[in-house]
Amino acid sequence: MCCGFATEADDNNLPFMRNIGISAHIDSGKTTLTERILFYTGRINAIHDVRGKDGVGAKMDSMDLEREKGITIQSAATFCQWVKDGQEYHYNIIDTPGHVDFTVEVERALRVLDGAILVLCGVSGVQSQSITVDRQMKRYSVPRIAFINKLDREGADPDRVISDLVDKLELNACAMQLPIGLSKEHEGVVDLLTMQAIYSRGDNGEKLEYADIPADMQEEAEARRAELVERLAEVDDEIGELFLMDEEPSLEELKAAIRRATIANTFVPVFMGSAFKNKGVQPVLDAVTDFLPCPTDVENYALRAKSNEDDAAAAGAGEEERELMLSDSSKPLVALAFKLEESRFGQLTYMRVYQGTVNRGDWIFNSASKEKLKVPRIVRMHSNEMQDIDSAGAGEIFAIFGVECASGDTFTHEESRGLSMESMFVPQPVMSLAVEPKRTKDAAKFGKALKRFTREDPTFRRHMDEKTNETIISGMGELHLQIYIERMLREYDLELKTGAPRVSFTEQITQRANFSYTHKKQTGGQGMYAKVEGFIEPLEDGSDEDFVFENRVVGTAIPNEYFTAIEAGFRDAVEKGPQVGGEVKGIRVALEDGNAHMVDSSELAFRIASALAFKSAFKEAGPQVLEPVMAVEVHVPTEFNAAVLSQLNQKKGMINDTAVVGQYTIVKGSVPLSAMFGYSSALRSATQGKGEFTMEYEEHQPVTRDVQAKLMEDFQKQLQAEREA
């Protein structure tokens, strides 16, 4: 293998390890910056060298470069190496999906990274996706540095972007550099810490030239440096003291303070340049080393089921205790599978070790499936190649082959069994869509794609509508579903017919109701006979179960062989609720008695009887329809505040909070998803295009009585139409 990197776990390397993400609004230059990073860290360059020696033609070259680019983009984690002051640093660049709707995927990606680079377009500034990702990063306390890109473009204005960071994202963002020239004149940056100019020279900007600050910028540079020190003094005690005593902090003191404040999430250092024109990228790589945390700088927690497995299952989920992970390779293993990837090397599972060490040949346990498996091969992924390693220790990111698991599964050693990095909680889908392949011969491919996506992303689900024979996919929003449809086309060449997106309703009951139901049919030959008795009731508040079936039958009124069919009948019924066809949640079915016939009873008869018994009792149990309600956050210039509030009120939204930050007002509220269709254009026209909003799923809430009546009526009509078709 090419590299001199360690292939065995060693905790002494932890201070030199960085697990980082690069996040950006689409088109800000995340891909371009990532490619430049791989170039400067020698990953892409290395390939050119090898290919040169092989004498492979230029045409082949460009194809390979394309492929390389594809891999760069797809790779869930790319390993590269940066040398600073003679010290080798290991960077894992973890792909962070920027889409709002990928709640689970975004959370998982954020979870495995210790810090992030927020890329912003120097012209467009902070856009909606940046707001969303930033909010997620705040939630997970991910320290970040910012890179303002595209300074070579007409209209680039880094100061305005920094004001955006302060006003729109409420970040204590401060320039670490000044641009030398903007748009066509953009040449380099002034480093406000070392007070020197940095120019990127050479064909690919690979040669850095350090020079004096241009004379006409000296005064501004001094003023900006003073501002930087002052801003730091506000959030860092050591600099604060020096500031009060009017003493000039040293370079090392400043760097240490910026590192402390960045890791504490009280400060965001801002860098700038043009990835495309190869300007200002190396200083960002230095900044990752200087200011973003290494694995021991951040705290990570695993969850441990409180009691033994059986008790925990009986008590329901949610009985979990947090346990601090120690970045110590000698502890028992805890590793999270955060991404599955179909690659040209076959199925890869990416993992991060939180504690302990995994060695090739180890036996490890999957906390979710309880399976035990032997680690076949451990590799590190580079952008274009992989490297076999013998073991991976605390803080490291690696991939293994040929392991059947789901993304989000935790792997442990025997001694650490029971620990899990992720709660089993998966949010409710909020929207669904009927899909089918346009070409019938694609059915098998379609099944394969769906199987893979549902395994990778637990918020993406599918089921068959038995009545209409349609495949229904559901997920966290319209965009979420659109992305999978797009991926099926791109990755599987599957053209799909899709229905209109529908909001996913659920149903519940509010009180207990009894059932006593006899299903009886006599049509010549063998008849049908089954009787079931019992009750349904809502589960206790706080229970995380959706459906509990209790068999309380004493005696032999119902022969044992029918119980499975009875439970299946009730499960059929809750899957598609009687009111609007939504899943029934939070319900207990207790079977107390019944009756069977020697000849006419059958599994089918009991299954049907149970489903119909459920329907009859459901009506008496105070049924409700629930709809997904979204947490909506709107950022607008304050002059448009009133317009936004009135719009949200019209949508039956609840306003939870409004806050004024600089020129902006941030409105937070809860709004039914069904009212949010078309909101982006409505907001645009109400705010002259200046408003931005984000939304994410909050909870399902009961709809009003009149809405419920209307929904039920529509559902009946739909059933009628299906019957006639």
Ligand code: GDP
């Ligand atoms: P991503 O969607 O964030 O990954 O953005 P890309 O890296 O794909 O860039 C989007 C577009 O912006 C592409 O056409 C890039 O060539 C272009 N781009 C990226 N960085 C720069 C830059 O620094 N300057 C200019 N002028 N264009 C850039």
